Amino acid sequence: MSHPLPIYPAAGIREIERAVPIGPDSPSLMERAGLACAELARTLATDPRPILVLAGPGNNGGDALVAARWLKQWFYRVEVVSRADEARLPPDAATALAAWRAVGGSCQPDLPEKRDWGLVIDGLFGIGLTRPLDAPYADWVQRVNALAVPILALDVPSGLDADTGCSHGVAIRAQHTVTFLALKPGLLTANGPDHCGQLHLRTLDVLAPMYHPASGWLLDEHLVRGLLPPRPLNSHKGLFGSVGILGGAAGMTGAALLAGRAALHVGAGRVYLGLLDDDAPAVDPLQPELMLRPAGHLLDAPHLNVLVAGPGLGRSAAAVGYLQHVLAADAPLVLDADALNLIAASDALKARIAQRKAPTLMTPHPAEAARLVGASIGDVLCQRVEIASLIAVRFNAFVALKGVGTVCAMPNATWFINASGNPGLASPGTGDVLAGILGALLAQGLSPRDALLLGVYLHGAAADRLRERGIGPVGMTASEVIGAARDLLNEWVYGLSR
Ligand SMILES: NC(=O)C1=CN([C@@H]2O[C@H](COP(=O)(O)OP(=O)(O)OC[C@H]3O[C@@H](n4cnc5c(N)ncnc54)[C@H](OP(=O)(O)O)[C@@H]3O)[C@@H](O)[C@H]2O)[C@@H](O)CC1
Numbered sequence: 131m132s133h134p135l136p137i138y139p140a141a142g143i144r145e146i147e148r149a150v151p152i153g154p155d156s157p158s159l160m161e162r163a164g165l166a167c168a169e170l171a172r173t174l175a176t177d178p179r180p181i182l183v184l185a186g187p188g189n190n191g192g193d194a195l196v197a198a199r200w201l202k203q204w205f206y207r208v209e210v211v212s213r214a215d216e217a218r219l220p221p222d223a224a225t226a227l228a229a230w231r232a233v234g235g236s237c238q239p240d241l242p243e244k245r246d247w248g249l250v251i252d253g254l255f256g257i258g259l260t261r262p263l264d265a266p267y268a269d270w271v272q273r274v275n276a277l278a279v280p281i282l283a284l285d286v287p288s289g290l291d292a293d294t295g296c297s298h299g300v301a302i303r304a305q306h307t308v309t310f311l312a313l314k315p316g317l318l319t320a321n322g323p324d325h326c327g328q329l330h331l332r333t334l335d336v337l338a339p340m341y342h343p344a345s346g347w348l349l350d351e352h353l354v355r356g357l358l359p360p361r362p363l364n365s366h367k368g369l370f371g372s373v374g375i376l377g378g379a380a381g382m383t384g385a386a387l388l389a390g391r392a393a394l395h396v397g398a399g400r401v402y403l404g405l406l407d408d409d410a411p412a413v414d415p416l417q418p419e420l421m422l423r424p425a426g427h428l429l430d431a432p433h434l435n436v437l438v439a440g441p442g443l444g445r446s447a448a449a450v451g452y453l454q455h456v457l458a459a460d461a462p463l464v465l466d467a468d469a470l471n472l473i474a475a476s477d478a479l480k481a482r483i484a485q486r487k488a489p490t491l492m493t494p495h496p497a498e499a500a501r502l503v504g505a506s507i508g509d510v511l512c513q514r515v516e517i518a519s520l521i522a523v524r525f526n527a528f529v530a531l532k533g534v535g536t537v538c539a540m541p542n543a544t545w546f547i548n549a550s551g552n553p554g555l556a557s558p559g560t561g562d563v564l565a566g567i568l569g570a571l572l573a574q575g576l577s578p579r580d581a582l583l584l585g586v587y588l589h590g591a592a593a594d595r596l597r598e599r600g601i602g603p604v605g606m607t608a609s610e611v612i613g614a615a616r617d618l619l620n621e622w623v624y625g626l627s628r
C-alpha cells in the first residue's frame with residue numbers, strides 16, 4: 131500500500147469490501163484474512179504448546195476458523211472455542227466453519243480451564259462490534275487477558291471500538307493485532323494502542339483502485355521527513371523567521387521559557403518572549419539567546435513573523451488584553467494552553483479566530499478541547515477524530531488534539547493520526563515544547579499544515595528516541611525532549627546521525 135497510509139472507519143472498510151471483485155478463482159477476503167492470520171501466528175507460536183482460537187458469531191469468527199484450519203493443516207495443535215449459533219452465521223463464516231469441520235476440527239462452547247497455551251488468537255469481534263460484550267464473551271476476554279500468554283487479535287482487539295479506540299466495557303489486550311484492508315482510527319488513538327500491541331497491516335492483495343478516497347492518514351516519518359528543506363550555505367538568521375511567544379505569568383515563567391528554548395533549538399532565527407510576570411527575569415541564564423521582554427512590548431519586537439500564545443499565560447484580565455492583540459496580528463499564530471481556555475470562555479474571541487486572515491494552529495489537550503466545543507471530556511476522549519475535526523472546521527484552524535495518537539485535523543476536514551510518542555511525554559511542559567516547535571517551523575516558512583504534521587511527529591519521535599536511549603518513559607523531562615528534537619531534525623534534514 132502506498133504512503134501515506136489511509137485510515138478508514140468501519141463503514142469505509144465495508145465500502146472497500148463491497149468494491150472488491152471476487153471471481154470463482156480468487157479466494158474470498160475471509161480466506162485471505164484467515165491465511166494472513168495463520169502465517170503471522172506461525173511466527174509467534176514458537177513452542178509446541180497448543181493454540182487457543184476464540185471464534186465469535188460473525189465474520190471475525192469466520193476469519194479465526196480459517197486461521198485455525200491452516201494451523202491444523204500445518205500440524206499445530208489447535209483448540210477452537212465458539213458459541214456461534216450456526217443458523218445465524220454469515221455465509222462466509224458458515225463456509226469457514228464447514229471447512230474447519232471438514233479437516234476434522236471441532237468447537238467447544240466454553241473456555242477450557244487449561245492455561246498453558248502457546249498463543250491465543252482472538253477472533254471474537256472485529257469491526258462489527260456495536261455494544262458492550264455479552265456474557266460469556268466478557269468473561270472470556272477477562273480470563274484470556276489474565277493468562278501469561280501472547281494474544282494475537284484479528285482485525286481489532288475484541289471489545290475495542292474500531293472507530294474510536296474506546297472499549298465497549300472489557301476488551302482484549304493483545305501483543306499483536308493483524309488488521310485487514312486498511313488501518314482503522316480506533317487502533318491508533320485513545321485506548322487503541324494499549325490494546326493492539328504491535329500492529330500488522332495486511333491488505334489481502336486488494337488493489338489501490340478498490341480504495342475510495344480517504345479523509346484520514348497515518349502521520350509517520352515517511353510523511354514528514356522531507357518537509358523541512360536543507361539550509362543554503364549562504365544563509366543568515368533573518369531567513370529563518372522570528373517567533374514571539376506570549377505567556378509566562380507569575381509562577382509559570384518556565385512554560386514560556388520551555389517554548390522559547392524549543393523554538394530556538396528547532397531552528398527559529400530569533401525568539402522573543404513576552405512575559406506577563408512583573409518580576410520575570412530579564413534574561414534566561416541557561417539560554418541567553420532568548421530575548422525576554424514585558425508582555426506589553428512583545429508585538430514591538432522587530433521582524434516578528436510568527437506568534438505563539440499560551441504557555442503559562444494564565445487567565446487574568448491582562449492576559450485577555452494581550453491575547454486580543456495577538457489575535458488581531460496578521461501573522462501565523464499557535465494557540466495553546468490558557469490561550470485556548472480564554473478563547474473557550476469568550477464568544478467574542480471565538481468569533482475572532484474564525485475570522486483571522488493569517489493561519490491559526492490550535493493545540494488543545496482533551497480538557498481544553500472539551501471547553502472549546504462545550505463537550506464533556508468523556509465525549510472528547512471517545513470521539514477524538516470528530517472533535518478535532520469539529521474544532522478545525524469551526525475555527526478555520528489547524529488543530530492537534532493531543533494525547534496518545536494525537537489527531538491533527540485540518541480546516542478542510544482531512545485528518546491524520548500521529549504514530550510517534552510515548553508516555554514519557556505525560557510530564558509537565560511537553561505541551562509548551564510542542565507549541566515552541568510549531569512556532570519555529572512556521573517561522574522557517576512551512577505551511578500551517580506541514581508545520582503541524584512535522585511538529586507533532588517530531589515531538590513524539592524525540593520522546594521515542596529518548597526512550598530508546600533509556601531516558602524514559604519514567605522521568606523524561608520536557609527539556610530533554612527539546613535536545614532530542616533538534617538531533618532528530620538534523621538527522622532528517624542533513625542525514626546526520628549522532
Ligand atoms: N469487511 C471486510 O472487508 C472484511 C471483514 N473481515 C472480517 O469480518 C469482520 C467483520 O465481521 P462482521 O461484520 O460480521 O462483524 P463481527 O466483528 O464479526 O461482529 C458481528 C457479530 O457480532 C455480534 N455482536 C456484535 N456485538 C456483540 C456483542 N457485544 N456481544 C455479542 N455479539 C455481538 C453481531 O450480532 P448482532 O449485533 O447482529 O446481534 C454479529 O453476529 C472484520 O472485523 C474482519 O475480521 C474479513 O473476513 C476480511 C474482509
Ligand SMILES: Nc1ncnc2c1ncn2[C@@H]1O[C@H](COP(=O)(O)OP(=O)(O)O)[C@@H](O)[C@H]1O
Nearest residue numbers: 495532533551552553555556558559560561562
Ligand atoms: N501517553 C502519551 N503518549 C504520547 N504522547 C503523549 C502522552 N501523554 C502526553 N503526550 C503528549 O505530551 C504533550 C502534553 O501536552 P500538555 O497536555 O499540553 O502538557 P503540558 O501542559 O504539561 O505542557 C502532548 O503533545 C501530548 O500529545
Ligand SMILES: [K+]
Nearest residue numbers: 255284286288
Ligand atoms: K478480534
